[in-house]
Ligand SMILES: Nc1nc2c(ncn2[C@@H]2O[C@H](COP(=O)(O)OP(=O)(O)OP(=O)(O)O)[C@@H](O)[C@H]2O)c(=O)[nH]1
């Protein structure tokens with residue numbers, strides 16, 4: 001996070017992390033499609049021909065002044081395919097908060113877990129403490145059959161007290177709630193350090 | 195007002211001066227500075243077609259990728275700059291002290307050598323500001339008022355409410 005006092009802007013970086021095809025890009029697409037063009041940038045997607053994220057997606061939201069500061073939220077997704085591990089670490093640089101998008105389908109449990117542990121390792125390698133990084137778990141694809149309960153996913157990731165939301169990103173269910181939750185966590189953490 | 199506020203306002207002013215000078219010398223269409231995570235710090239001379247926010251995010255990603263590529267081929271340090279020569283506009287991206295990303299967008303009519311030269315000079319001027327900037331970032335967390343969170347939550351509900 002950084003505040004540009006000359007321009008009175010507060011910049012936050014939020015990264016959507018998670019296994020391949022979990023729905024990270026879909027979250028950003030929905031946010032982009034539903035927000036007033038006056039408060040958002042274009043969405044940039046560096047992707048393969050098959051619409052899979054190759055490097056990152058990026059979208060910025062900018063709110064009106066809050067207590068004299070103009071908050072700007074820089075939203076990024078990482079490429080989920082295992083292959084792009086070094087790219088994921090690059091995108092985490094300067095992160096203030098993470099939305100972990102888990103795929104709720106039972107057969108994706110192991111991939112969620114692997115992605116989650118890799119994320120923690122990447123954070124540590126970048127010098128962050130994963131324990132104190134603001135984090136929200138989004139259990140996506142709640143519309144599909146053969147999904148696991150949210151508490152099972154939560155437990156399998158070894159989480160304790162991390163906010164957890166259910167979503168159906170293709171229909172926008174839970175997408176804005178997730179975003180609000182992570183933003184509030186990031187700001188609350190900054191204030192704790194007061 | 196506490197110390198860190200005054201300090202970072204001062205840094206922002208100094209950055210602004212360096213960028214103005216760079217833009218004037220190179221006759222660049224647009225000059226901008228981002229931090230290494232891709233967040234825009236300052237931009238001068240954006241046009242209708244150029245969104246500095248997107249340029250900042252992409253340029254930082256590009257530099258990060260190049261630095262990693264250099265590391266993969268056994269280079270200890272990446273040179274930290276990139277040039278894309280276009281048909282009408284070119285773009286030059288340089289890292290400054292691993293803290294900033296400096297971007298110059300200029301007409302292909304301008305000589306590249308000149309742009310490189312003035313970017314190098316600007317980088318020298320920005321170099322001493324980098325550590326102050328890092329310090330200001332560390333401290334900006336502590337400068338949010340206690341009522342900020344509540345006010346922001348209200349604003350978020352308004353912006354995203356009913357969605
Ligand atoms: N049924 C269902 N499908 C979803 C949901 N969210 C996303 N999808 C679909 O899942 C597929 C992958 O979504 P993406 O958003 O591209 O996934 P990603 O996490 O960005 O994938 P990578 O870029 O490869 O990491 C797409 O076909 C989406 O339409 C959901 O809630 N329910």
Ligand SMILES: [Mg+2]
Pocket residue numbers: 024025026052053077078079080
């Ligand atoms: Mg994607």
